[in-house]
Amino acid sequence: DIVLTQSPLSLPVTPGEPASISCRSSQSLLYSNGYNYLNWYLQKPGQSPQLLLFLGSSRASGVPDRFSGSGSGTDFTLKISRVEAEDVGVYYCMHTLQTPYSFGQGTKLEIK
Amino acid sequence: EVQLVQSGAEVNKPGESLKISCQGSGYRFDNSWLAWVRQMPGKGLECMGIIYPGDSDARYSPSFQGQVTFSVDKSINTAYLQWSRLKASDTAMYYCARLMSCSGGVCPGAFDLWGQGAMVTVSS
Numbered sequence: 243d244i245v246l247t248q249s250p251l252s253l254p255v256t257p258g259e260p261a262s263i264s265c266r267s268s269q270s271l272l273y274s275n276g277y278n279y280l281n282w283y284l285q286k287p288g289q290s291p292q293l294l295l296f297l298g299s300s301r302a303s304g305v306p307d308r309f310s311g312s313g314s315g316t317d318f319t320l321k322i323s324r325v326e327a328e329d330v331g332v333y334y335c336m337h338t339l340q341t342p343y344s345f346g347q348g349t350k351l352e353i354k
Numbered sequence: 355e356v357q358l359v360q361s362g363a364e365v366n367k368p369g370e371s372l373k374i375s376c377q378g379s380g381y382r383f384d385n386s387w388l389a390w391v392r393q394m395p396g397k398g399l400e401c402m403g404i405i406y407p408g409d410s411d412a413r414y415s416p417s418f419q420g421q422v423t424f425s426v427d428k429s430i431n432t433a434y435l436q437w438s439r440l441k442a443s444d445t446a447m448y449y450c451a452r453l454m455s456c457s458g459g460v461c462p463g464a465f466d467l468w469g470q471g472a473m474v475t476v477s478s
Contacts, residue, residue: 243416281464283399290449290471291391291399296464303466334399338453338463342415343389343401 244268244337248346256354261322263349265335270315271298279339282311282320285348286331294333295320327353356380358450358469365475366440373436374472376450381467383431384408387453389465390424390435394446404453405433440476447471 245268255261271278278298285291293302298318299311308323322329330353335346361375376388390402403414405424412424423436433450449472451465 275460277460277462279463281462283465285399290468291451291465292468293454293464293466296454296462296466297460300462302464332398336399336401336464341404341413343404343463344415345399345401348398 243342244271244339244344246335246337246344246346248333248335248349251347251349253349253351254354255322255325255351257327258324261325261329261351263320263333263335263351265313265318265320265346267316267318267337271318271337271339272315273339278314278318279337280311280313280318281336281338282309283334283336284329284331285334286328289331291334325351325353356467358452358467360448360450360469360472363473363475365477367478368440368442368476370440370476371436371438372440372474373434374448374474375432375434376469377430377432378452379431381452384428386455387463388426388433389451389453390422391449391451391465392418392446393449393471399449402435407431407433440474442476442478444474445476447473 282295283291295311332348384407389404392400402418405412407426425434450469452467454462454466
């Protein structure tokens with residue numbers, strides 16, 4: 243099974259500053275069609291998770307453009323260009339290359 | 355409105371059976387895979403597996419195989435997660451989520467629509 247490892251696990255950020263979260267996979271998530279089957283979610287406090295990015299770098303509907311995804315194969319990064327107060331919560335990467343799907347441990351973003 | 359609505363919170367005793375539900379609306383329910391996701395108190399997300407409502411094809415993650423059962427009633431656009439004998443360790447929030455539809459032959463598999471969650475508490 244594929245294991246995803248996120249870092250850091252805790253991320254204090256000053257509003258207006260950038261933030262970056264890493265997700266490393268135990269095996270390549272690059273499929274033969276050229277797409278990376280890696281997704282990013284945000285779970286805000288007390289809420290259900292919400293999809294931010296899919297296929298590594300495609301933003302889901304309604305997601306602000308300050309969120310971006312990059313990487314390929316086994317190394318991926320979620321970047322927030324300028325953190326806002328509403329971005330607090332736990333960020334998860336998840337692969338959908340093959341079943342069983344799995345999530346990273348989560349990265350808790352908090353405002354300094 | 356496109357949504358997944360889950361059944362309410364449950365409190366049960368160890369050894370009891372339980373079935374929770376997830377009803378879809380606003381989209382073709384039988385045409386999109388559904389996932390079940392567990393979140394134990396204070397912990398991260400775990401994918402339990404997925405089911406295709408069209409034909410009830412189910413794929414369980416190894417940790418959950420034999421522990422739970424997925425099922426669907428297409429006539430009422432509802433998916434179910436069932437336990438035959440609950441354990442205290444089943445105490446968790448359970449989410450259902452829809453997998454994104456395919457486009458241009460690419461099926462991302464990402465979960466683009468989530469239910470509100472159902473809290474299951476198992477305690478004697």
